[in-house]
Amino acid sequence: MYSLAEENYLKAIYHLESKSQGAVSTNAIADAMDTKPSSVTDMVQKLAEKEVLSYIKYKGTSLTKKGKKTAANVIRKHRLWEVFLVEKLNFHWDEVHDIAEQLEHVHSEELISRLDKFLGFPDFDPHGDPIPDKHGNVKPTEKKLLSELNKNQKGVCVGVKESNSDFLQYLDKKNITIGTKVSVLGKEFFDGSMVIQVGRDQFFISKKIAENLYIQTN
Amino acid sequence: MYSLAEENYLKAIYHLESKSQGAVSTNAIADAMDTKPSSVTDMVQKLAEKEVLSYIKYKGTSLTKKGKKTAANVIRKHRLWEVFLVEKLNFHWDEVHDIAEQLEHVHSEELISRLDKFLGFPDFDPHGDPIPDKHGNVKPTEKKLLSELNKNQKGVCVGVKESNSDFLQYLDKKNITIGTKVSVLGKEFFDGSMVIQVGRDQFFISKKIAENLYIQTN
DNA sequence: CTTTATTTTTAGCCTTGACTAAAAATAAAA
DNA sequence: TTTTATTTTTAGTCAAGGCTAAAAATAAAG
Structure with missing residues (x-):
């Protein structure tokens, strides 16, 4: 089980990694998370010990398989909740991010699998981003x-x-x-x-x- | 805005107060929250400064109007989410508590008011407990x-x-x-x-x- | 190939919320 | 009303996560 802070780091690194190939720099993470590089170093070292990412001093970090799966799962939850908020509660696309940001940290496999079903197993969130499956795989999309x-x-x-x-x-x-x-x-x-x-x-x-x-x- | 820990204290004190008239003892709170009395003293002093409860050393605490409203709002959220879990996601009545315990801490007035509407403005949660309205009032019920x-x-x-x-x-x-x-x-x-x-x-x-x-x- | 600029890390400190152990109130019993 | 038991508080620690300031690597420029 990962803490809220850990999940947010994994998510941010996942996104950064997918945008710019190769290891992710400490500064880039700090930037994305609106925090200080020194804080990033601390957390990244902690996460390296948990084997969700590999970290080489001064060289940057990249997620391990385990880390990618964990991050994708958080993103899956975020996007499913966004679908819920738009489709069921009639929020607009641009109002849902902050709320989903909170909902994504609710821990319950069962909850998410039932939510997924309730929503009709959607493939995309309201912004058009693909929803990873429960194994963390993202359908390659055109x-x-x-x-x-x-x-x-x-x-x-x-x-x-x-x-x-x-x-x-x-x-x-x-x-x-x-x-x-x-x-x-x-x-x-x-x-x-x-x-x-x-x-x-x-x-x-x-x-x-x-x-x-x-x-x-x- | 109250922290997760603060909300949980308020909720616990609210419940204790409604069960046994008069000020709530430090030990009772510690018991209900599965924590130590010394931790309770610390938190209760902090909450007293925020004016959500009044606290007299060695005498116990009781929620102020502000504290009651805040607590009732957390309970409102908890119970609405329970209705959602049972009515929409087909959970059973006895499976929903832990999940609702997490969902209740999601901060968004708009979310709750839309959820309320989506659920058809329910008056009771799946355990038969009344759902407070947005002002924290609980309909006196028979x-x-x-x-x-x-x-x-x-x-x-x-x-x-x-x-x-x-x-x-x-x-x-x-x-x-x-x-x-x-x-x-x-x-x-x-x-x-x-x-x-x-x-x-x-x-x-x-x-x-x-x-x-x-x-x-x- | 030095020197300078930038990035990253380390060291030390802060806040939140919890804990233990000891001290102080209060309550109960003799 | 003392003595004993219980409850509550205080004092001092700890872990998580964050921050600042200073040191150490790395990269860029002269």
Whole structure:
């Protein structure tokens, strides 16, 4: 069982590692966690003893298999709770992070497996990020911005990039939500605007909109 | 904002106070919280400074209005989460306490108010205990054991006393759950057995069963 | 290849919340 | 009303996690 602080470190290191290959620097962790490098050194040494990461002085850290699994599990919980908050409690996508940040530390395997079932075994959270399975595996996914698709390509909406209230309301009006199928009927190279099909509706969208919607294409 | 430890103390003192009128002794708190009296003294002095309780050396403590409200709010959260776990995630009544113990410390007014709505504004948790409102008020309730009712009295099932698996399965079979209306059609003084009406069914129950079901009669 | 700048670590201290052992109040018994 | 027992408090420690300031590595520049 890991403490709240330990879980947060593992999570942060997991994210940093996936963004920039290779060992993660002490400063980078301190930065991500809004804490001081000296505190990071302490914690990282402690976590190295618990064998969730390997740490070489002055060289940085990287998660072990065990550490990756633990981190992925915390992330799994975070994302499942986000789905719950949006789908069941009708929060908006951009309101749920802080709450999920707390809920992710509730310890109970059974709780999470039942929550998963209750939510219909979702694959993505409301931001379009994939939800790891209970073994910590993340399905490799083909997530693109809608603006990167070309004519006749299609996919499923899995999230938004930046979520301001106006944009979310626009999506609402157009009946676009997580899981909605979207097809590109036409694309204007001139301004990046598109004509897309959503359900039985066809309509025009600007480049700005297209750059804010994540689509999964496989 | 109160720490996890502080919230747990407030909750424990609240419960102790409601059971035994007057100031609560240091030992009683230590006992309830499975900690040492010296630790309790420390914490209680800290909480007295925060004005959530009044404390007189060697005399004991009692919650202030502010403290009562805070404690009731934690209890409110605990009980709402228990309802969620049972009603939505299909946990059994006796499995939910430890999980709710963690969930109750998640800080978000909005979360709780939405959860409350999602659950249909329940008045009781799965154990039949009343859920305080957001101001910390507990509706004064007329909760009795079914065995205390007499012929022609009726009420609503609000919980169970002891919940073992066999008993819960029995209730399941008879379609008795939280909110079920129950009427006493007959009562045998000889052995305490009863004939009751549940929905359109009428059947016989033993004293043992009747002593394990809480009924609200107002 | 030194010198300087940056990054990382160490050492020492702080707060929270708990503990033990000893002292001080209070309560009970003789 | 003393004496004894019980309860409560105080004093001093400890572990977790964080911080600051200073020292030590590493990297960058001259």
